[in-house]
Each structure stands twice: as C-alpha cells, then as structure tokens.
Amino acid sequence: MRGFMEGGGIFEGFRGTSGGNVSQKTMISGSFVNCQMDEPAEPTPWECEAYEQYVHLNELRKMWNCRQWPGWSNEPLVKPALQGLEMSFRFISSILCDARVYIDKAEWIRRLESLTNAQIELISIICEGDNEAPTIQLAVSTGVLGMGVAQEVWQRPGALPVVSRSSEESLLPRLATWKRAEDLVARLRLSVECHMQRVPFTLGLGEPNLRGKPILDYDRLCQPSHVYALKNGGQVQGNSEDNTLSTAHQIMEAWLHVAETLVGRIHENVDSGDVETAARDCWTVERIWRLLTDAINLLLLMDPDDFLRLKQQLVITSSGLPAGAYCLRSKGLNNVTKGCKDLRHLVPKVVGVEADPKGGPRLQEAVMRIFHSHGREGAAYNSGTVHLLQAFQAIEAGVKRFFFSYQQLVVVVMGSVEMKSSSYRSGAPDVLSQIYTEPPYFPSVDGAKTFLGDFWHYSHHDSVNLHPLCTAKPDASMTRVDSFRS
Template identity: 50%
Template sequence: MQGCVFTLGLGEPNLAGKPVLEYDRVVRPHELHALKAKIAPEPKTGYRNKENEALFTIHQILESWLCAASQLLTRLNNRIEARNWEAAASDCWILERVWKLLADVEDLHLLMDPDDFLRLKSQLAIRAAPGSDASSCFRSRALLHVANATRDLKKRVPCVLGVEVDPNGGPRVQEAAMRLFHSRRRGEGEEAGKVELLQAFQAVEAAVRRFFFAYRQLVAAVMGTAESSTNRALFSPAEEMDPLAQMFLEPPYFPSLDAAKTFLADYWVRRMAGDGDSASSRRS
C-alpha cells in the first residue's frame, strides 16, 4: 500500500497522512453477495449441486484474467513498436505472472467435491468438440487467443535486436543476440531494457508451457486419467495428437535466443579453460 495515494485504514501506520478510503461506502460486500442467484435445484431430482456456483466462479475469474492478459498483450506490442524497451519488459513480466495466476485459478478445481463436480460435468457435457481429442481448455476462445498472441511474441525478437530475419536461414538474429548479451554496454543508452525484455520473453514461454502441463495433470487428478491424453503421445503420430500434446513437442518459441545462450555458455567454458591453462603454465 506504500505506492497508493490513499489508505484503507486497516491498522497500518499512516505516517504520510494519506486520505482514508472508506471501502464499505464504495463497495458493500453483503449487497454484492445478495445479488448472487441461489442454486437452482435439478428439475427431476430437486438436488442442489453446490459445486455449480464454484465452477461458475472459477470460470468467471479465468475469463476476467484472460481479458486482462489480452489487453496487456496489446499494450506490450504497442510499447515494442514504440521502442520503449523498459516499459515493454515490465509488461512482459506482468504477463508471466498472469500465466502463473491462471494456473493457480485452475487449481481451485481440486477443492471441489468429486461426486458433485463429475455429476455437474456430465450434466453440462464438459468435453471437447464431437469427434475431436482436443482438451477441454481449448473450448475457451479467450484462452486460445491469449496463447496464440503470446506465442507470436517470437516475431518481435528481430525488432528488439534491430535486425531483419535472414531469408536464407542464416544466423543473423542469433549473432545479434550474442552481441547484445556479451556487450559491455548492454543495458545502457539505446540498449537499455533489451536484455530484460528478451529474458521476459523466455520467462513467459516457460510460464505458458507450465500452465498447459499443469492443466494436463489437473484433468487427470480431477476427472480421472481416462479424460487425460497423457499416454497418447507415446503411441500416436504428431498429426493425430490433440493440441495439448502437440504443444509439448513444439520447438522453443525463441530458438535464436536459445542458440545464442548455448554458444555464449560454450564461449565462457572455453575462456575459463584457457585462463586456467595460462595460469598453470605461468606457475610452472
């Protein structure tokens, strides 16, 4: 709360003399809860499934954060085009946190009663499209949009490095990344924020893969292994796999950055080995 222009008056010391925001006058929790519709009983049995409200709330939270992620990606791309690298890096790290938050929200399914949830799942027919092995998460258009937009960040790497992709497949982008990572003036002048942005790109990729891997494990834990396509990747060709399985077989989103770090690591190994040999020869 230190960065806020007001205080909620919840006991923290108000040394700066900030105005107190009376939250109950702005948002009244009891009135919000009163707006919630009561759980409707099933037509035939009259059973009231308590997990109906929980499932609805979880998906509302997910869709809200996906909407925020979509807007964040738009701002991130605009800042990259404006060459505001430091602000873009900040947005990218926020995006990484959003993907982690989405995984945490999905984990709330583990708190639901298994019998009530599976009963509700059967009633709602929660499954992929008929004739498709796609996982349930791909029913969300918002999730697909955010995942694809996140993957498209790889197209921004040449812009950040200030080079164009070699049409002949040469290592132009990789060499530019190596020069940036190894430059003595990295982080200064026009290069300020570039390294942080490239690091954030790869952190977001890791968060996306972690989300979908965790989702697969979640499906197995909540719905049973029959609903999970965990073992299909071992026996099916790539073109017959569901999109979730294909995602784990995709190459890195940022192969040029990956290759640049690989060669840079090899450079330092050879450099340290050479320095060690020189020191031992001088001692002898």
C-alpha cells in the same frame, strides 16, 4: 503449424562429441527449429458458446468494455482485475457457507487466501505510478458521521480527526463481521495495506490506510453487486461444485482479459522504443500466467464424487476435443496464448537487426552480442533490452507451465484413463501436451544462449588448461563463438 522463428530461418549450433574434448560444428536443421506439428483440434462453436453462457462471459465482457473514465488509461486493466479480486471474496464466502462436512475447508481457505494475496500484489503492480485513477479524498470529521458502511475515524497527533470510508458493496467488509472469517479478513486487509504502499492511492476495503492516501472509487469501478449477481453457472441445482467450477473459470477469464490488454500494450511500447515499460509489462503477464495456474489448480480440492456427477450433468464431453482440453473452449485463453507466441515478431525490432530472409544466423548473433555485453551500446548500458528478451522467454515458460499443470489437473480430477480414452475415441492428438511441447517461441534468443554457453565453456577450458587435450580447439569449431569474443 508454422515454426516459431522470428525471421523464419535456421541457425547453427555447437554440440560436443561424445568421445572426447573436441567439438564439431553442427548445423541445427530447419526441420528441428521449424518442426511441423499438427494443428490442435478446436472446440466447436456450440461448445464455446455453452462455456461462455456457463461462466456468464457476455455479461462480464460488457462490464470490462464499458469505459466510465475515458481519460484513465489503466481502466481496462484495473476493472477486470478488481472484479477478479471480488470474485475471490465471493469464493471465500461460498466455501465458508458450504454445508458439506466432508470437504477440506481449511485447505480451501489457505489456497484462496494465497490466490487473493497474489491478486492484490498484481493489482498494486498494475497501479504503480497511476495518478489518473478516480479516487475519493479523505474527509475531515466535523463531529457528525454519516450512515455509510464501515467508516473509520483516526487522528494524527496535532491534527483533526480523519474519516476514512471503505467500500459499501464489497464482500470483504461484510466478511469481517463473520466470527469465522475475521482473522482471514484482517490478514487480507494488511496485505492490501502493504502492497499498496507503492501506489498513490489505496483500495478502500477497510485497510488501515496509515499514510492517509486517497481511496479508489472501488464501488463505481468494480461494481461488486453486479459481480455477485453472476455467482453460479445457473445450470445445475443441488451440486455445490457447480459454483466452484464456474467461479474458478470466471476468475481465470477476468485475468485473461487483463493479460490480453497488456500484450497489446507490449506491442505499442516496443513500437515506441520504450523497452523498459515493455519489459515490466512482460513480467506482469508472466505473473498472470502463474496466477492462472494457481486459480485453476483450486479445482484439485473439489470432491471427486460431486465433481464427476457434475461432469455428467453439464455434459463436459467434446466431439472435437479430448475431455481434458476443456480449457480450450475459452476464446480468451486461446487469444492470449496466441498473443504471447506472436511476441516473437518483436524480437528483430527489439534487437535492432532485421532477420535474414535467407535463413542466416544474423539475428541470433545480434542477440548473442547483446547478452555478452550486458546490453552495452558504446559507453552506455541499455540493459532494458536484455530484460525484455528475458521476459519474453519467461512468458513462454509461463504459458507452457500452465498447460502442463492443466493436464495434470485433469488427470487428478477425471482420471488418466478417462483422458487417454477420450483422445483415442475422438482420434484427436493429446492437445495439451501438444501445446507445452512446442518448439521455442523465440529460437534466436534460445540459440543465442546456447552459443553463449559454448563461448564460456571453451573460454573456461582454454584458461584452465588442465590437460594437453584441453588445448585442442579446431578453428572451424569456434568460428561463430570467436566472432563476438572481443
């Protein structure tokens, strides 16, 4: 595997000696930065196809790729996001209707509520400032109400009564009629009301809409009835964890589609010089990785006996991968992971310095100066560059956190012996740990922070001067740090 160098070169670093206060200049060799790793084993095409059929991915992709409003740039983001939200409503209804007395319904509901709130917040971030969305204006009542589902009528002082319609197909208004779900639905509606305050419209899921904003055309955009039709994997009858497993992965796939679209937009924004928007999209991608981790960790609550029986019924084994790397059968996950790694190629353009083809530290020094000056350019500050570089590394942390968490999930639900023995039998390396222990995706940014830390370390020792030995600072050891001291 190629090393994750923006320019393919090596860089120099400082490492304190173990015996005293004198530090020496040490070259970090190319073998460390460009460490060669075995290519991860890949699932077979049959395994990928079986996974896609299990989660009805082809049907979902058709809905995601169908453009109903060509002039609305946010449609490829908002549609799968809303469908992921609707899948969460469907998940809640399934847990509430689960007849098994031995599952922890209270913890299931708490976790699903938390996941749903996180999705609502992400949707509000995506829709912030969106004035092109298809909306329905509030109607003024003439005294006669239609027969639509879940209409609300409210009146401002001195104004005519206003009729606010909510979705007729979404499961959330239906859940509100269940005695056991009314408190949960009330909290979710308040979450929608609060998070959508910064958006020009609201979702129309029965939230109060106290500001009287236009309502998103939720039913046409989300198509809740189509989402509900894809309820279970259709593979196993009589095992409730079948629906649990398939729905969790459907939610994951919906948000992976959103992340893949955002990664493409990050490239476009960097190419156009809009680093502020690119940084905002990067932070959104990082939030999506956190959401994916929470979504997949729902499987921690599956009943052990039911799931392990389902595992055998679905034949969740692999000839090319260890059993624990089931997530790698998702092409969407592989594509988004690769796209996040490839953001390293944007660093030279963001910094405005070409990487040295001979492997010099030119790019790293430029990043270091940007950090040290807080992005200052002349008399002005361009802090958006610092924000974007920070967001790049946040995405890297999100990717590695997801795969580490997934590995721990597999250990919990399948057992560590099963996972390790699968690796030994197949002769494949530990694929998941191979991913989250990869070298830094952005080594120039990583190295720049190391140098900046050294700069402040030596500056602090020079200023404190508590001991005569603290004044010892060989010129050769500080050449690179002194280059940006001014």
